[in-house]
Amino acid sequence: MKSRKGRPRAPARAPRDAPVLNIIGKKVALGPIRKDLLGLYQRWINDFEVTRTLDLPMRPFPLEYEEAWYQRVIQSDRDLTFTIYDRKTLRPIGNAGLHQIDYQNRTADFGMAIGEKDFWGRGYGTESTGLILDYGFKTLGLHNIMLQVFSSNSAAIRAYEKAGFRRMGERREGHRANGEIWNILFMDCLFSDRELAADGQHSQSRRG
Numbered sequence: 001m002k003s004r005k006g007r008p009r010a011p012a013r014a015p016r017d018a019p020v021l022n023i024i025g026k027k028v029a030l031g032p033i034r035k036d037l038l039g040l041y042q043r044w045i046n047d048f049e050v051t052r053t054l055d056l057p058m059r060p061f062p063l064e065y066e067e068a069w070y071q072r073v074i075q076s077d078r079d080l081t082f083t084i085y086d087r088k089t090l091r092p093i094g095n096a097g098l099h100q101i102d103y104q105n106r107t108a109d110f111g112m113a114i115g116e117k118d119f120w121g122r123g124y125g126t127e128s129t130g131l132i133l134d135y136g137f138k139t140l141g142l143h144n145i146m147l148q149v150f151s152s153n154s155a156a157i158r159a160y161e162k163a164g165f166r167r168m169g170e171r172r173e174g175h176r177a178n179g180e181i182w183n184i185l186f187m188d189c190l191f192s193d194r195e196l197a198a199d200g201q202h203s204q205s206r207r208g
Ligand SMILES: CC(C)(COP(=O)(O)OP(=O)(O)OC[C@H]1O[C@@H](n2cnc3c(N)ncnc32)[C@H](O)[C@@H]1OP(=O)(O)O)[C@@H](O)C(=O)NCCC(=O)NCCS
Pocket: 049, 050, 051, 053, 054, 112, 113, 114, 115, 119, 120, 121, 122, 123, 124, 125, 126, 127, 148, 149, 150, 153, 154, 155, 156, 158, 159
């Protein structure tokens, strides 16, 4: 490409401290998990409002727990976890990824948490889910991606359905927390489900 004066324009370069990104969407960008963000990840998993709807014990997690998780995940081909960034500001806002990846059966489990609560309800969860499904199906060649979600987590269920997941069953009264008992909903997604959902989202955004 040429500049107005006819000289070739230098390629746009990311600032030196910009995070490494793998996947860029409209609202979110996804990059590797980072050692320098372990303190932030630790803050998220110690926030009971965030973990209330996660399959995690509601207990204090010391930094060493997060460090051990990080060491385990970076060495595993079966667990691929991303940092979710707000695309505009590049502020890290959560984690999402594929777990228990089985390359022979081409299956995996999906998990996600947006730790920065001011980003809830703004479409970031739906888009992150879609981007990771696309990565799983198109890049890794997976065939079926599943997840578990508590039946009370309406926002997550809605985000997952919009991205292409379908309900496949429910374990009744399988989770207890905060004096409440919830069912565990199982959802899964094939590439064809994802394509249908993505087509629907595109035509909706074209309509306005
Ligand atoms: C659950 C979570 C991932 C959802 O992400 P999000 O960015 O907040 O969700 P989105 O904004 O993309 O979309 C949520 C959808 O649910 C709807 N929604 C939000 N809150 C809702 C509620 N309390 N009840 C019903 N629907 C709700 C939204 O309106 C939106 O649907 P719409 O686009 O048709 O309006 C996020 O809130 C989160 O990380 N929570 C804490 C951890 C967690 O629960 N992780 C998932 C574990 S399975």
